[in-house]
Amino acid sequence: MKRxxxxxxxxxxxxxxxxxIFVALSYADSSAITFESPTxxxxxxxxQDGWSSTGAYDQAVVTNTYGYASFGGQSFRISDAFTTGxxxxxTFSKSLVNECGESNAENGGNSGGVRQRHCEFSFDFAxxxxxxxxxxxxxxxxxxxxxxxxxxxxxxxxxxxxHVFFDDVTDPGxxxxxxxxxxxDIATITRTPHNxxxxxxxxxxxDNDVVKIYIDGVLKITGTSWEDYYAFDTExxxxxxxxxxxxxxxLFREAGDPAPAHFGNGFLIDNLNSASSRPAVxxxxxxxxxxxxxxxxxxxxxxxNQGDCIQYVNTGK
Numbered sequence: 001m002k003r004x005x006x007x008x009x010x011x012x013x014x015x016x017x018x019x020x021i022f023v024a025l026s027y028a029d030s031s032a033i034t035f036e037s038p039t040x041x042x043x044x045x046x047x048q049d050g051w052s053s054t055g056a057y058d059q060a061v062v063t064n065t066y067g068y069a070s071f072g073g074q075s076f077r078i079s080d081a082f083t084t085g086x087x088x089x090x091t092f093s094k095s096l097v098n099e100c101g102e103s104n105a106e107n108g109g110n111s112g113g114v115r116q117r118h119c120e121f122s123f124d125f126a127x128x129x130x131x132x133x134x135x136x137x138x139x140x141x142x143x144x145x146x147x148x149x150x151x152x153x154x155x156x157x158x159x160x161x162x163h164v165f166f167d168d169v170t171d172p173g174x175x176x177x178x179x180x181x182x183x184x185d186i187a188t189i190t191r192t193p194h195n196x197x198x199x200x201x202x203x204x205x206x207d208n209d210v211v212k213i214y215i216d217g218v219l220k221i222t223g224t225s226w227e228d229y230y231a232f233d234t235e236x237x238x239x240x241x242x243x244x245x246x247x248x249x250x251l252f253r254e255a256g257d258p259a260p261a262h263f264g265n266g267f268l269i270d271n272l273n274s275a276s277s278r279p280a281v282x283x284x285x286x287x288x289x290x291x292x293x294x295x296x297x298x299x300x301x302x303x304x305n306q307g308d309c310i311q312y313v314n315t316g317k
């Protein structure tokens with residue numbers, strides 16, 4: 001099981017009269033990473049503060065000589081100078097204590113804690129160079145630490161800027177070896193810093209998770225997770241037991257064609273923030289269409305069903 005580092009929030013008690021005003025976080029965890037010394041040192045990220053990257057990838061914590069003031073003194077750098085089709089030896093961020101996922105989602109022993117329904121992962125992204133690195137690419141995915149990805153963004157440096165691609169999986173019951181993966185080019189960004197954010201809400205049952213991608217605080221796309229891939233695609237699991245996967249960290253993966261000329265350059269990652277939570281319900285609509293599973297009472301207790309949730313909204317009991 002992976003090492004975890006975390007900052008834990010307390011659950012704040014409030015008076016009964018303000019039950020539906022204050023939004024509490026149940027067993028909320030968060031992690032904020034700036035790659036600064038003394039927690040991080042110059043060199044391979046592998047083994048630093050719960051990170052792993054055991055393959056021969058061109059990655060390192062580096063001194064910020066790139067002129068990005070918001071990146072502080074050090075940042076994480078990675079390129080596609082070396083790539084593989086592997087998963088487990090790629091680069092994984094530090095894990096949250098409390099994983100996210102559906103009730104029956106499989107964690108494979110790689111994540112744990114109190115299971116939450118809401119996860120957010122954000123990071124600042126930039127290029128090491130102001131000019132194009134032809135073909136330079138990187139995928140980033142919420143993951144449980146072994147390559148069981150539940151969402152996906154890919155960054156590709158092209159002549160008009162860095163293209164950001166989002167992939168999700170739809171059409172439950174019709175997935176055959178990945179044919180229902182949908183890819184959308186959601187943005188073309190400059191090579192200077194931008195904030196990238198995954199917001200994921202997990203609900204029991206197929207085809208109902210919600211994934212939102214924000215760039216610089218602007219919603220770029222709303223889609224779903226990869227739960228249907230695990231539920232309906234024999235490539236993921238010949239038994240097709242219908243179970244999706246948990247997430248607690250980010251996978252920074254270098255696959256596809258390598259570009260040795262990019263060695264020592266590539267992309268920069270900084271200001272990585274992760275959080276898992278199950279917020280308190282604030283209105284009746286949040287209870288509907290399975291939403292009751294994603295929320296709790298202010299005292300952090302869960303609901304038995306939609307009616308239980310609606311009753312709580314109406315009466316505070």
